[in-house]
Amino acid sequence: MPLFSVDNLTHNYGDVQALTDISLEVPDGAIGLVGANGAGKSTLIKILLGLLTPTSGDVQVLGQDVRTQIRQARARVGYMPEGDCLPIDQSASDFVAYSAELAGVPAKAARRRASESLALVGLGEERFRYLKDFSTGMFQRVKLAQAIVHDPKVVFLDEPTAGLDPEGREQMLDLVNRLAEYKISVIFSTHILSDIERTCDWVVLLDNGRVKRNGALDRLGSHGVVQIELIDDPHPTADILRGRGLMVTVDGFRMSIPAAEGVTTLVRDAFAESGAGIRSMTETQITLEEAFFEVGPALPPPVPT
Secondary structure (H helix, E strand, O other): OOOEEEEEEEEEEOOEEEEEEEEEEEOOOEEEEEOOOOOOHHHHHHHHOOOOOOOEEEEEEOOEEOOOOHHHHHOOEEEEOOOOOOOOOOEHHHHHHHHHHHOOOOHHHHHHHHHHHHHHOOOOHHHHOEHHHOOHHHHHHHHHHHHHOOOOOEEEEEOOOOOOOHHHHHHHHHHHHHHHHHOOEEEEEEOOHHHHHHHOOEEEEEEOOEEEEEEEHHHHHHHOEEEEEEOOOOHHHHHHHHHOOOOOEEEOOEEEEEOOOOHHHHHHHHHHHHOOOEEEEEEEOOOHHHHHHHHOOOOOOOOOO
16 A cells, blocks of 8 residues: 555646646655755645645545545644744643644553654653743754654655754654654655655655655666767768667767666667677666756757757
8 A cells, every 4th residue: 555645646836836737646655855945845745745635636645535534644644843842831742742642642541652652752851841941952852753653654854954053954854764764654744855865765756746756766867878888980870779769869979878677678688780890888867956957947948959
């Protein structure tokens, strides 16, 4: 069963289209939701949580339809929002225990779970202090504690490292990684690419309301480049490959071809046909940062040919 799936999902805010006909499915694990500001990350999270009703399309979280089974879905989900939303006149212990009760945990068990969750995020004796006395880093830890206190199957983290200093950021990322020990899947929404590379094994990359990447982090190389160095003139081989639908860039005695399934077979056959000599062939993997900027809004559209 996928962690969540959406099919032909579209959402509009009046005349503004935030998500445009997206379809994707992601597995259990640590999922990075990446995109520039305005890419549609927050809108997608709110729809998955049932906080927004999509304009059109189907949405399932943990096998539950969020339109008709939202109570069942929410019972198995935790949410760490980005904004400051804690009641500052309560202690951390009281607030997290109350959050557990809201999720259906009995009062006595809620107290115990609150202590365990706050200890997990590094707030031991501090749990009895009022939230108004907490630093930004401690606030973030409390928000994480309330998100996991009811033992959810998946937790949504919306910019969990926002406002943290370098040490606090490292500590938060370590906590996110620890959630796997408790069999809690993570949907980590951020624009900080290094945070995703530290914590996630799957990436959903949004750009202007559309899905541009959806797959395992270690398979971004499937969108990489096959680089070939030839001994002979590369142009006859390049012409053969272009005739078979591949995009080929020639630079001196080197050719570059976007990596895709079956490309190496086409390259082999083209060299056999052209008779050109080959010195080397390698496939380079692109990084998450390269993938992000490849689809980012700052890039100009391709020039028609």
